[in-house]
Amino acid sequence: MERLDTDVVVIGSGFSGIAMGIALRAAGRDFVILEKAADIGGTWRDNRYPGVACDVPSHLYSYSFELNPLWSRAYAPGDEIQDYLLYVVEKYRLRPHVRFRHTVQHAWYDEKFGVWEVVSATPDGLLTTLRCRDLVVAVGQLHSPAIPDLPGLADFRGEVMHTSSWEPGTTVHGKRVGVIGTGATAVQIIPELAQDAARLSVFQRTPTWVMPKIDPEYSDSLAQTYEKRPWLMRAHRAKLKTFAETRSLGFTKQPLLMQAASLVARQHLHSAVSDANLRDRLTPAYVMGCKRIPLSDDYYPAFARDNVELVTDAITQLDATGVRTADGAHHELDLLVLATGFDPRGAYRALGVVGARGASLSHDIDAGLGTYYGVTAADYPNLFFLLGPNTLLGHTSVLLMMEAQVELVMKLLAERDRRGAAVVAVRPEVVAPFTAEMQQRSHGSVWETGCRSWYLNTNGDNYVLWPGSVPEYERRVRRPEMVDYEFTTPPGG
Ligand code: NAP
Numbered sequence: 001m002e003r004l005d006t007d008v009v010v011i012g013s014g015f016s017g018i019a020m021g022i023a024l025r026a027a028g029r030d031f032v033i034l035e036k037a038a039d040i041g042g043t044w045r046d047n048r049y050p051g052v053a054c055d056v057p058s059h060l061y062s063y064s065f066e067l068n069p070l071w072s073r074a075y076a077p078g079d080e081i082q083d084y085l086l087y088v089v090e091k092y093r094l095r096p097h098v099r100f101r102h103t104v105q106h107a108w109y110d111e112k113f114g115v116w117e118v119v120s121a122t123p124d125g126l127l128t129t130l131r132c133r134d135l136v137v138a139v140g141q142l143h144s145p146a147i148p149d150l151p152g153l154a155d156f157r158g159e160v161m162h163t164s165s166w167e168p169g170t171t172v173h174g175k176r177v178g179v180i181g182t183g184a185t186a187v188q189i190i191p192e193l194a195q196d197a198a199r200l201s202v203f204q205r206t207p208t209w210v211m212p213k214i215d216p217e218y219s220d221s222l223a224q225t226y227e228k229r230p231w232l233m234r235a236h237r238a239k240l241k242t243f244a245e246t247r248s249l250g251f252t253k254q255p256l257l258m259q260a261a262s263l264v265a266r267q268h269l270h271s272a273v274s275d276a277n278l279r280d281r282l283t284p285a286y287v288m289g290c291k292r293i294p295l296s297d298d299y300y301p302a303f304a305r306d307n308v309e310l311v312t313d314a315i316t317q318l319d320a321t322g323v324r325t326a327d328g329a330h331h332e333l334d335l336l337v338l339a340t341g342f343d344p345r346g347a348y349r350a351l352g353v354v355g356a357r358g359a360s361l362s363h364d365i366d367a368g369l370g371t372y373y374g375v376t377a378a379d380y381p382n383l384f385f386l387l388g389p390n391t392l393l394g395h396t397s398v399l400l401m402m403e404a405q406v407e408l409v410m411k412l413l414a415e416r417d418r419r420g421a422a423v424v425a426v427r428p429e430v431v432a433p434f435t436a437e438m439q440q441r442s443h444g445s446v447w448e449t450g451c452r453s454w455y456l457n458t459n460g461d462n463y464v465l466w467p468g469s470v471p472e473y474e475r476r477v478r479r480p481e482m483v484d485y486e487f488t489t490p491p492g493g
Contacts, residue, residue: 021098053077064237105120159335181341262287289394
């Protein structure tokens with residue numbers, strides 16, 4: 001009998017890795033969570049830039065099994081979300097399962113025994129190998145920063161900071177600051193920097209649609225009511241979930257609806273910026289929803305400030321002191337902020353995963369690896385992705401998808417045990433039609449109406465978002481067809 005160090009290795013201790021740990025612990029399974037940082041968390045541990053918050057309502061951006069009556073406002077700031085996650089980890093006693101500062105270097109599937117061997121390294125170079133039955137990849141798609149390939153970036157002698165590595169405590173007071181990018185992150189950081197910077201130059205390649213943010217603070221009495229009557233909190237969450245779902249149609253099937261909704265964003269811009277020329281430059285040409293729709297009441301007004309400049313000429317070159325643009329202007333800077341987003345497949349590539357028959361995840365993921373519901377892939381037996389391809393969302397909380405996935409994984413493990421098998425793998429013949437369905441449905445979505453975004457792969461196909469409603473996804477994965485999976489026992493297993 002093959003000796004295992006643990007049953008399951010989970011890579012990552014963000015929201016999805018923690019949800020997986022909670023489910024594994026409840027089922028009495030032995031597991032280890034490998035976390036490359038020094039503490040729990042993912043997005044909300046790493047992203048500490050001024051203004052960081054979640055644009056999904058707090059009562060929906062929390063685990064369904066651990067609602068939080070104490071949210072301070074409708075849209076929680078990032079540090080409050082991180083505190084919530086830390087609280088959950090203590091409550092469910094997960095910390096002893098986590099190995100901090102363990103970066104996965106390599107993981108390979110041993111076909112003879114049907115087990116994974118995972119090698120991780122600590123910062124001092126200590127390598128640890130864990131043999132486990134199952135591998136859960138919970139690394140997130142918004143983890144590896146996308147650093148733009150701008151000529152002369154290395155020559156710039158001021159500070160350069162990607163938003164995800166913002167050092168808390170950094171001050172921009174009196175500094176000349178440049179921000180590259182105008183996506184969802186930039187919309188949050190720009191109004192904050194504008195307040196303190198001596199001068200803020202925003203380098204915009206594509207404008208973004210910004211909707212009003214209705215973000216009331218929650219009173220203590222509301223928190224007390226929710227504590228005493230949790231059913232009211234659940235009812236509020238159900239209402240938020242239902243309301244958000246009404247928007248999915250515009251994203252997935254009827255982009256024309258998004259065109260109508262963009263009138264609200266247009267009006268929002270109009271009421272904040274009186275200069276017609278500036279308004280034109282801030283007005284997107286793409287259909288709203290093709291990129292993520294940020295919410296902010298401060299973003300547009302920031303451009304009306306005297307110390308803020310919108311730069312729409314392309315960046316041609318950086319040098320020691322700043323940025324030169326195509327109109328020949330030179331923008332002198334002390335600090336350059338890269339709000340340039342993430343490489344959605346970067347974190348997968350870094351893991352060095354090699355599956356059955358020598359399949360390389362770093363190669364396959366870039367080649368458009370076909371998955372089944374974003375969770376399993378044919379050449380990767382006993383491996384489960386959380387929030388994998390085609391399972392993120394643009395219209396509501398991604399935690400809903402992730403909880404459904406955790407449930408699916410637990411069901412597959414239980415079914416494998418029930419059958420006395422050692423390996424579960426999705427059948428290749430169901431992956432191809434599922435992948436084709438994802439592509440075909442995405443063609444009718446707003447994401448493929450012609451904008452550039454991180455949702456699309458190099459072929460222009462949506463490889464990130466689920467092209468349907470959350471209830472549909474939940475319905476389909478919560479009652480898995482076990483015939484879609486193979487349960488086997490390898491010779492040595
Ligand atoms: P993003 O949406 O990918 O935006 C990156 C920005 O950088 C874009 O404006 C892009 O311009 C610009 N850019 C990239 N490379 C450039 C270059 N070489 N020259 C000039 N401009 C360049 O990244 P993000 O804003 O970090 O958001 C990523 C995702 O994070 C979002 O879609 C969302 O899912 C998530 N997010 C969520 C929240 C939340 O509240 N839940 C908040 C922030 C982020 P182009 O548009 O022209 O490519």
